[in-house]
Amino acid sequence: MAEQKTTTAAKKGRPATKAKAETKSKSEIVENDNESETARLEKMLADANKAMQEMQKKMLEMQSQMNSSTPNVVVQSDSNLTRTVKVISMLASTYVLRTNADPRERGRSYVFEKFGDVQNIRFTDMVDIVNNYTSQFEKGWAILTSKKDYDDLGIGDFYNNILTKEQVENLICLSNDESVDIILDMDKETQEKIAELIAEKMNSGYAYDLNRIRELRDEGLEIEEIAELLSASNK
Numbered sequence: 001m002a003e004q005k006t007t008t009a010a011k012k013g014r015p016a017t018k019a020k021a022e023t024k025s026k027s028e029i030v031e032n033d034n035e036s037e038t039a040r041l042e043k044m045l046a047d048a049n050k051a052m053q054e055m056q057k058k059m060l061e062m063q064s065q066m067n068s069s070t071p072n073v074v075v076q077s078d079s080n081l082t083r084t085v086k087v088i089s090m091l092a093s094t095y096v097l098r099t100n101a102d103p104r105e106r107g108r109s110y111v112f113e114k115f116g117d118v119q120n121i122r123f124t125d126m127v128d129i130v131n132n133y134t135s136q137f138e139k140g141w142a143i144l145t146s147k148k149d150y151d152d153l154g155i156g157d158f159y160n161n162i163l164t165k166e167q168v169e170n171l172i173c174l175s176n177d178e179s180v181d182i183i184l185d186m187d188k189e190t191q192e193k194i195a196e197l198i199a200e201k202m203n204s205g206y207a208y209d210l211n212r213i214r215e216l217r218d219e220g221l222e223i224e225e226i227a228e229l230l231s232a233s234n235k
Helices: 002-069 123-132 134-139 147-152 156-161 165-171 177-184 188-203 210-218 223-233
Strands: 084-089 095-098 109-112 118-122 142-144
Touching: 084 123, 095 123, 109 118, 118 123, 123 134, 123 147, 134 142, 134 156, 147 156, 165 177, 165 188, 177 188, 177 210, 188 210, 188 223, 210 223
Parallel strands: none
Antiparallel strands: 084 118, 084 142, 095 109
């Protein structure tokens, strides 16, 4: 009788062991699935954060470009309504500054006939002109005579980088090799404007060091050819 009870108990215990194993196996599968889902969600979150950071970076770059292209003009007092700004053209040929960049629109135009011409322009008009021609003031095609004017028009950073009329007059004499280096360090468009000034001076009879003229020609500035064209156009 004792043997029969033991055998019966043993038989009754087998299914319990199998059920426990199956439960453990299912638990591991669920756990693995949960880990996979967690990993997938973490990857999605990381990708979303990366995309957001890239978008924020692009927005900051766009904002920076907008800030650099449009000066922060601050009209400081009512006296600016009657104030004028002295502007000097640094270009050899006719140069026009408009309160409206599009000549088809109504606005005021200020015409400079030659290098060194001066216009006294109302400050309120200069606000519009600087907004329309910011890069040209940065390059020094037209210059102001007062640091206060630069600051009040929101382009104070340009002041220390532009050449005065006297400095340009010395520069175009090409009296030393440094003059050539300064010209060649300028952007291409400004180089061409300086080349035109040199050509005009050549036509006026100034005796240039031809070695320096040749050095400029080797860099694409055909001074002698420009001088011939200017001479022909003035006949």
